[in-house]
Amino acid sequence: MMQTPKEYTKLILSIILVAVMVLPCYTIAFAKENPEFVRIGLKYISAAPSSCQITGNEDLAVWDFQGTETFYVLNSVKDVSVSVSNGAFSVSGVNNEELTCEAGGVTKKVSEMLLNGFSLVSGNYLEYLDSDGTVFDSTVKYDGKAYRGGITFFMNANNTFNVINKLSIDEYTYGVINGEMGYSNPLEALKAQAVVARSYALTNLGRHDYSGYDLCDSTHCQVYKGYSDENEKTNMAVNETKNLGIYYENLPVSAFFSKNSGGYTQNVEDVWNDELGYLRGVKDNYSPVYTWNVQFTFSEIESKLRSAGYNIGNLKSVAITDNNSSGAVAAMEFTGDNGKVTLLKEKIRTILGMTLIKSTMFNIDEEINTTVASRGVYVRGFDFSKLTEEKIYVMDASGKTVELDKENSFVMDGNLSCKLFETQPDSSAVTGGVVTFDGLGSGHGVGLPQDSAIEMAKQGFDFREILNYFYTDIEIK
DSSP: OOOOOOOOOHHHHHHHHHHHTTSSEEEEEOOOOOOOEEEEEEEOGGGOOSEEEEEESSSEEEEOSOTTSEEEEETTOOEEEEEEETTEEEEEOTTSOBOEEEETTEEEEHHHHHTTTOEEEETTHHHHHHTTTSSOOOEEEETTEEEESEEEEEEOTTSOEEEEEEEEHHHHHHHHHHHHSOTTSOHHHHHHHHHHHHHHHHHTTTTBGGGTBSEESSTTSOOOOOGGGOOHHHHHHHHTTTTOOEEETTEEOOOOEESBOTTBOOOGGGTSSOOOTTOOOOBOTTOOOOEEEEEEEHHHHHHHHHHTTOOOOSEEEEEEEEEOTTSOEEEEEEEETTEEEEEETTHHHHHHOTTTSOOSOEEEESSOOSOGGGGEEEOSSOOGGGOOOSOOEEEOTTSOEEEOOGGGOEEEOTTOOEEEOSSOOOOOOBOSSEEEEEEEOBSOOOSEEHHHHHHHHHTTOOHHHHHHHHSSSOEEO
């Protein structure tokens, strides 16, 4: 976890500043211990630019984020242009002059320093770190958008560069929480999300190392929007859980999370491959109802399979062939006139569409002949145990009263928790040319369901209780 930086004497700093103000580039000795820092990709792959503008809220400085190294301040330089042309990377000031800096008695180009581990930071970032971020904020702007920490770059082969934000773990977490769980939610839920986000970041350092950064700013890693997306309440959640992470057998864990469990979280090996002791599926008694449905024609499924490299000819049938212990779909078989293919676990969603097949907690039907409402019972303020009748009738969207198929239906009870009947879904093949997926939940279902964390916080649970409910045998420290 993050270490607390050592205090340094501000009087000494002020003396140094007075002594070197006249120089075009001056240095400050920085003797703090090195806290944990993370590199976040802001622009990369197809979005990687060939030029950009960097602005500091004070004079810009060059620093390598290694606590014992020198902090180089670019006197009277608040704006720089960064560009690459014909493979040459350059950093220039307002008059288009190539910026240089005296480093160890040698004049170095700022551009070369940035490609060798240094970052552009605001000149007051040193003082910001010393104050532990409690007095003021220190930011730099990349093309007008503010970020804490510094900005650095990674050259690509096509005359572009990746733009990377380097900052402390907690500074990063400030920029994550509101994007992943909005500030209007209960503080204890936000605190749970802060601990999860911090733990995930620490255990995924280097995930994109081949591109010069640790984590991207999208849902592939965690949604990160920088300083402009911060909120006082979400920052409070970070501050009140400062340095806390999730540990299993004394090691930090990769704390996965998703939106909604659909009533049960998943064993990690039922979604991906490796079995992990802290990521065990649990019955989620706090899951708000989240239903979805989507319809595919056979030709649409054929196209998706072909795009993934599976050419089974004309599709003849689709069937669920296995379910895991939580009731989620573990295998689907697609049979064509030229063979068959079985998709397992999350590959079902990957190939059919992650945004369409929102979870693997679903059944399939021939066609939409009843609405989701007609397959569920809405019971507000009613004791679920009273539903003992042999037959239950509901009204569908057209106003017609139909008998509920209890074998393949779900119940939404007065606590808004989502329960599946203890029966296996109908695994008979769909052969009619159209497949309807009726599902519950959203996301992979491993670890913390955000909707449930919010519901538990509303019911008075604190962030430790929330995390211990969804992660098995963990310590929060």
